[in-house]
Amino acid sequence: MDFSAAELLSLxxxxxxxxxxxxxxxxxxxxxxxxxxxxxxxxxxxLVHDLDGAIYQGFGELGSAPIFQQLIxxxxxxxxxxxxGTSSAVMALATVEADTVKRKAVALGIGLMDNRWRMIGNxxxxxxxxxxxxxxxxxxxxxxxxxxxxTIKLSAGSGMTGRKRRGFAYWTDVDFSFDHPGDKFxxxxxxxxxxxxxxxxxx
Amino acid sequence: MxxxxxxxxFMMKGxxxxxxxxxxxxGQTGSxxxxxxxxxxxxxWVAKFNQVFxxxxxxxxTFSAIRMAARGGVTVLTVPxxxxxxxxxxxxxxxxxxxxIPHSDGSFFSDGSGYTQKIxxxxxxxxxxxxxxxxxxxxxxxxxxxxGESFSIMHSAQDWRVYEIMSVEIDxxxxxxxxxxxxLREAVADGTEIEFDQPRCTMRLSSTDAMNFTLETYPHARxxxxxxxxxxxx
Numbered sequence: 361m362d363f364s365a366a367e368l369l370s371l372x373x374x375x376x377x378x379x380x381x382x383x384x385x386x387x388x389x390x391x392x393x394x395x396x397x398x399x400x401x402x403x404x405x406x407l408v409h410d411l412d413g414a415i416y417q418g419f420g421e422l423g424s425a426p427i428f429q430q431l432i433x434x435x436x437x438x439x440x441x442x443x444x445g446t447s448s449a450v451m452a453l454a455t456v457e458a459d460t461v462k463r464k465a466v467a468l469g470i471g472l473m474d475n476r477w478r479m480i481g482n483x484x485x486x487x488x489x490x491x492x493x494x495x496x497x498x499x500x501x502x503x504x505x506x507x508x509x510x511t512i513k514l515s516a517g518s519g520m521t522g523r524k525r526r527g528f529a530y531w532t533d534v535d536f537s538f539d540h541p542g543d544k545f546x547x548x549x550x551x552x553x554x555x556x557x558x559x560x561x562x563x
Numbered sequence: 564m565x566x567x568x569x570x571x572x573f574m575m576k577g578x579x580x581x582x583x584x585x586x587x588x589x590g591q592t593g594s595x596x597x598x599x600x601x602x603x604x605x606x607x608w609v610a611k612f613n614q615v616f617x618x619x620x621x622x623x624x625t626f627s628a629i630r631m632a633a634r635g636g637v638t639v640l641t642v643p644x645x646x647x648x649x650x651x652x653x654x655x656x657x658x659x660x661x662x663x664i665p666h667s668d669g670s671f672f673s674d675g676s677g678y679t680q681k682i683x684x685x686x687x688x689x690x691x692x693x694x695x696x697x698x699x700x701x702x703x704x705x706x707x708x709x710x711g712e713s714f715s716i717m718h719s720a721q722d723w724r725v726y727e728i729m730s731v732e733i734d735x736x737x738x739x740x741x742x743x744x745x746x747l748r749e750a751v752a753d754g755t756e757i758e759f760d761q762p763r764c765t766m767r768l769s770s771t772d773a774m775n776f777t778l779e780t781y782p783h784a785r786x787x788x789x790x791x792x793x794x795x796x797x
Contacts, residue, residue, distance in 0.1 A: 375599040395585075396604030398748055398794055401693060417796070418604075476696045477605050477746045505772045 364481045370472050381416055381469040381483055382441065383409050384491060384514070386460060392416045393443070406482045409467055439489070441466075441514045461491040466516040489516040568632050571625065572643045572761070576614035576785070580644055580713070580725070582606035582745055583791075605694075605745040608725060608764055608792040610642060614785040623784060627776055635771035642790050644725050644762040646713055650683060650706035658706070661760065685714075685757040688738050694746040700739045700757055708739050715762040718749035721795055725764040748794070766790035 363371070370376055380395040392414060394400050400416040407414070468487040472480045492515045499509040529535045536546035584606040588599050617623040632638055651658045663677035671677045684704040691698050702708070708731040715725050726743040734740050768774055769791040778784055 374596060375601070377601045377604070379604050380602065394604070395602050397607045397745070397792075398605070398694075400604075418794075473604060476742075477694060477744075478696075507770065 363484070367472050367481045370474070370480055377473040377475075377477070379471040379473055379479070379483075381467075381471065381485075383416075383467045383469070384461075385409070385465040385467075394418050402483070405479070408469075408483070408485050409465075439487075439516060441516065443512045443514060461494050461514065464491045465489075466491050466514070487518070489518040491516050568629065568638055569641045570629060570643060572645060573612065573622065573626070574616040574618065575612050575645065576616070578613060578645045579609075579611040580727075581609050583609045607745070608766070609769065610644070610764070610766060610790040612645075612788040612790075615788060617784040617786065619783070623778065626774075626786065630774045630776055633768050633774055636768035636773065638767065639722075639793055640766050640768070640790065641723055641763050642766045644713055644715075644764060646762060648709075648712045649759050650702075650708055650712055652683065652704050652706050681758075681760050683759040685759060687751055687753060687755045687757065688736075690753045691747055691751045693748075693750045695751075696744060696746050697740065697742045698747075698751065698757075699734065700741055702739055705759065708741065712759065713762045714743075715758040715764065716747075716751060716755060717758070718751075721748045722765045723758075723763045724748045724792075725762045765793060767793045 379400070381400070382391075382393045384391040390410070392410070394416040396418045398418050400418065402410055402414040402416065466489045467485050469483045469485040471483045474480050494515070495513045497511045497513055501508045529539075531546050532549050533544075533546045537543060582605075583603070584601060585603040586599060586601045588597055591597065615626065617626055633640060651660050653659070659682055661679050661682060663671065663675075664680060665671050665677045682704070683706075685700050685702055688699040688701045700708075708728065710728045710731045713725055713727045715723050717723055724747075726745065726747075728741050728743045730742045732740045767790065769789040773789045774786070776784075776786060
């Protein structure tokens, strides 16, 4: 990632105009969003992820970009993107295609703009990770005229963050005997009612 | 494309047209100066009509009908931008402004109104790309541009969009080189007409209750309306 002299000059100043890009490599059409208003045409830039003429959609589809760190000899990290949950493209991601997100490439890029809203240089893809899961977040309205806010959180990680997430297991006979064949420790779990304190045997 | 509706230019006490912009700062710093990061890449128009005067039943009924047709923000509206800064042309020391044009026999419609026609004639010289912030304009019939004016362009896909001039330079050919914001919503071809008479923008109601209507019996109702720019997928 090389910044040109003009870009470094802009970064040295105390005010910048920054464009933020988000791309997720879904099949067959990647999701391409940016933080600006309207559309952004990648044509004419050094293309890292897209074929010529890729359009990045604005219109507030990308809610905000998360804080992230570069992975340098360190632990992998997990970040969450907030996307608008009302457009069909993004909503489909959260509902019908929720399981297709896993292990898909996610990239976050920035570009510096000059006073005339032109890109000074190329888009710099500063963070790359893989998608893990999506979750829908709905805040209900409190009055008939209120607005229900629906957003989608996409969790993405760099490196092998999946290793840190433990797999869920239950104290059921099925789960337990899968790991320990023949052990009857959980055989009677199903007979216990939930949310009832079992009295320790009194002698 | 969505259903379109032209909002008439109501009488109103005031209007606000602002570009909604997002930014990040670290807050107050010791030295007072602080870094500033703008993230919206141009911003979108947010418009308010403050205290629209509904002076008679006709105005109130029109307002009410448009409110229903706006469908709480779903209908795409073409909203006129009220402005006083049109560069009206001056001929022999007389400023030409829109006037009521009668029928050929000199009569008007039964309510006294006539026709209007576009007066200012400005076209682009040379094309401009999507997201450009400058245009060269040929002022065919137009007063001198002083900057601060707003104008509109009818785009083929994005329909009417409003822009506001920040600086004007006269180039060697006598054309005006105009810089404006926000960036062009769509590429503009050579010879495109520029609308100065009545700038307008494609918008929707900013929320479902943005055009709520209270009918007052005396003296007349005053309503506030707010709009936000809306876009079409390319």
